[in-house]
Each structure stands twice: as C-alpha cells, then as structure tokens.
Amino acid sequence: MNKTFYYLLAFVVGMIIAAHLAMNADVGEKIENARAANAAFWVIGAVVAVIIWLASPGRSAVSRLKDVNPLLLLAGAMGAALVLAIAVIIPRIGAGATNVLQLTGQVIAGILISQFALWSSPQESITALKVVGVVVMVGGAYMAVTL
Known part of the structure; x- marks a missing residue:
C-alpha cells in the first residue's frame, strides 16, 4: 500500500x-x-x-x-x-483545548523520536521547515486554546 x-x-x-x-x-x-x-x-x-x-x-x-x-x-x-x-x-x-495541546505535544515528541530513530521509527532529520511548522503549530495551539 x-x-x-x-x-x-x-x-x-x-x-x-x-x-x-x-x-x-x-x-x-x-x-x-x-x-x-x-x-x-x-x-x-x-x-x-x-x-x-x-x-x-x-x-x-x-x-x-x-x-x-x-x-x-x-x-x-x-x-x-x-x-x-x-x-x-x-x-x-474541554475536548478541543485538550486535543489541541495533546496533539501539539505529540507532534513535538514525534519529531524528536524520528530525529533519533527511537523505538523502530525510521530516522528523519529535523529540518528548518519542520521547526517552522512546530512554531506555527504552537502559535496555533495558543490561539485555539486562549482566543
């Protein structure tokens, strides 16, 4: 597949x-x-x-x-x-804020797990674009939770 x-x-x-x-x-x-x-x-x-x-x-x-x-x-x-x-x-x-914050944490942890190829994850390097994506996501999470 x-x-x-x-x-x-x-x-x-x-x-x-x-x-x-x-x-x-x-x-x-x-x-x-x-x-x-x-x-x-x-x-x-x-x-x-x-x-x-x-x-x-x-x-x-x-x-x-x-x-x-x-x-x-x-x-x-x-x-x-x-x-x-x-x-x-x-x-x-609330479910919205909880899931937004949980997902943000999952994305950051997932990027780190991939960077270090932990627990059978294929290695994927952290790139500048991924860092920008995380910053945008954290900003979006802040907006989704507080505004």
Whole structure:
C-alpha cells in the first residue's frame, strides 16, 4: 500500500482517539470516578485485544516477548496513565483545548523520536521547515486554546 493510505488512516485514527478520550472522560464524569472509567476502558480494551490476537495468525509471537526490553512494556502503563489524565483534563478545559495541546505535544515528541530513530521509527532529520511548522503549530495551539 502506498503512503497516502497510511496518512489517511493516521488522520482517521486521530479522530477516533479524540472521540475515545472524550467518551472516557464522559463516563468518568457520569460515574464521578475517572479512575474507575479508565479501568473499565482498559479491561474492555484488553479483552478485545486478546480476542483479536487469538483470531489472528502469529499467535506464537507472544513467546518472543521475553526478548523485548521490559522497559518497552511500560508503554501499557503509560497508556493507562495518559487516558486517565485526559479523562480528568477534558471536563476541566474541554475536548478541543485538550486535543489541541495533546496533539501539539505529540507532534513535538514525534519529531524528536524520528530525529533519533527511537523505538523502530525510521530516522528523519529535523529540518528548518519542520521547526517552522512546530512554531506555527504552537502559535496555533495558543490561539485555539486562549482566543
């Protein structure tokens, strides 16, 4: 598949992430406990992930987890912490501001991850144009959040 498909898929995933985080925050508000909402979302997600894994070829790949640096598996804990944080933040500053600021942080982190080719990311150098893009994005985020 060409890169255009993956660009579009990434865009759609971004929209889904925004909806997912807002839904989690809404559940947390409705039950008055963001931690319980976060736990419920992760349990449901884990069950679905296991079903997808069991229904897919390559089930033996789990045996290779022993070869993975255990620190990389902390990504699961990081995911739970970030979804909980977003569930707390959205009711206080809104989904728009939360997602704009979150996306700005993701873009900056993504550029740095690519610059240093971390975690299987292909190396992509930081260019002057990328720096300008980040500056424009930070300015846009400021405007979107404060104006």
